[in-house]
Amino acid sequence: MKNKTEEQRKIRTILKEKRGISNKGLRLSTFLVLSITALVTVVLLVYALLFNKIYVVRYSEQLYENAGRQMDRLSSYLADNALTQQDTDYSMRFIADMFEGRLLLIDRDYRILKDTSDLNEDAYLVNEDIMRLMNATEGRATIEQDDSFLEIRRVESEGQVIGMLLLQVSTKERNQLSGGFMHINVALICILLLIVFFSAVFMSSISLRGLKKVGRAMKTAREGHLEDQLPVRGFREYRQLTENYNKTITQLTALDSTRQEFVSNVSHELKTPITSMKVLADSLIANEEADLTMYKEFMKDIALEIDRESEIITDLLTLVKTEKQSGQMNISEENINDLLETVLKRVIPIASERDIDVTYESYRDVVAEIDKVKLSLALTNIIENAVKYNVDGGSVKVSLNADHKNFHIKVADTGVGIPDDCKEKVFDRFYRVDKARSRDTGGTGLGLAITRNVINMHHGVIKLYSESGQGTTFTIKVPIKYSENQTDD
DSSP states (O other), X not given: OHHHHHHHHHHHHHHHHHHTOOOOSOOHHXXXXXXXXXXXXXXXXXXXXXXXXXXXXXXXXXXXXXXXHHHHHHHHHHHHSOTTOHHHHHHHHHHHHHTTSEEEEEETTSXXXXXXXXXXXXXXOOOHHHHHHHHSSSOEEEEEOSSEEEEEEEEEEXXXXXXXXXXXXXXXXXXXXXXXXXXXXXXXXXXXXXXXXXXXXXXXXXXXXXXXXXXXHHHHHHTTOOSOOOOOOSSHHHHHHHHHHHHHHHHHHHHXXXXXXXHHHHHHHHHHHHHHHHHHHHHHXXXXXXXXXHHHHHHHHHHHXXXXXXXXXXXXXXXXXXXXXXXOOXXXXXXXXXXXXXXXXXXXXXXXXXXXXXXXXXXXXXXXXXXXXXXXXXXXXXXXXXXXXXXXXXXXXXXXXXXXXXXXXXXXXXXXXXXXXXXXXTTSTTOOSSHXXXXXXXXXXXXXXXXXXXXXXXXXXXXXXXXXXXXXXXXXXXXXXXXXXXXXX
16 A cells, blocks of 8 residues: 555656646745735835824924913913912913813912812922922923823013923824824725735736746747747847747757757668678679679678778767767877877878878977867868868968967868858768768768867867868867866857
8 A cells, every 4th residue: 555655656746747847936926926015015014104103293293382382371471460360260271171181380389279170279289390390490391191291381470480380281182193094094005005916916917928928838849849939029028038938949949950860860871881781792692603702802892881880880989979068078288289290190191192292380389288189089080181182282281379378270271172051061960061072081971070079178169261172271279278167269
């Protein structure tokens, strides 16, 4: 039972991977909606708190100012008249009713002369604040309490303190208004958040619609359908993404076409020697009167085809090893002059058979960090081609120069040249400008592909300049110092 459960779990995992389903990570649309909503929430809350705070401060300042103004007037009036005047009671009650509070008049001995609430008249009121103001230079004070504040004024007449006024102003209305405004703000915030939330959902849906199209297209491409491209339209970022996707699809299509062509070429090249050997063998079997001389001649031809098959396989293995992505580099510091001289010593005997003059010119001694075996193979391919595809009695000129960063090798011949329509294809695998001549010279069509791979592995550049019937010139530029992270110029 346990094995069955484990097997089902593995099947579900495989299906998820096949479908590209992943439950990990936050969806971009959800992130955008939450981020925008959270940002707006913070802004609105800060605004509501600041608005409420500013309202409370301004309301309190106005309340303090009005209360202070009334107290100053009453204090001035009492200073000019007796504290016990009859109309004093009316003025005190008017001010107390105005502020929904309570007003006390205290004489010099801290006795309550008048109380608008009629609770503590003739009683004594002694506390620290009153005692301090009775004898202080400044004769006014404002004291905050829970649901009210005290506005205190000292009454003076002819420079003498004759009493104190205490106005208790209620702040319940202020607090109620503040709470009401807060409730209104919260309600408005909730409404705005709903609007923002649905707007963010709508906007993210529109913004990510193109991204979802690209995602679906990528899934389709992953399944092998590379023929469809996306229309370039919409937002600038989506247009850029679509253009990059279309370019990638185009490159993948070209790569797939190249791969299919390569497989076809490999099959053809490997099949050709085998077909030749089969024809020769069948001819021997069918010819019952064949003598020893015929057998030797046919076997010689079969041996040549076997050698050709072996050469193709060897070049294919070399090509794989020189792929930039997978090739291993054995870098060492080598003298490029000596390397070229060694290569030329192997090629000059072949050139002499056709009276081809090979010259070498070195402008300076060059020591560079290279893979000696691979670069030697690349240079041999280039110089051998200059000899093989040259005319009898022609010439090959090889030169070496360097600057502070790169060394430069130039190989120029007076051969048959390369037509314009073939220049971009000569580095392709199995491509031959003249197939008949290539077979006569023993070429496999992989030499220049191997050479380009080797130069790329050294972060170098190889270029050709040629005209049909006027010879070909190859130029190679390779950095003197090798670096794994170096990019090709």
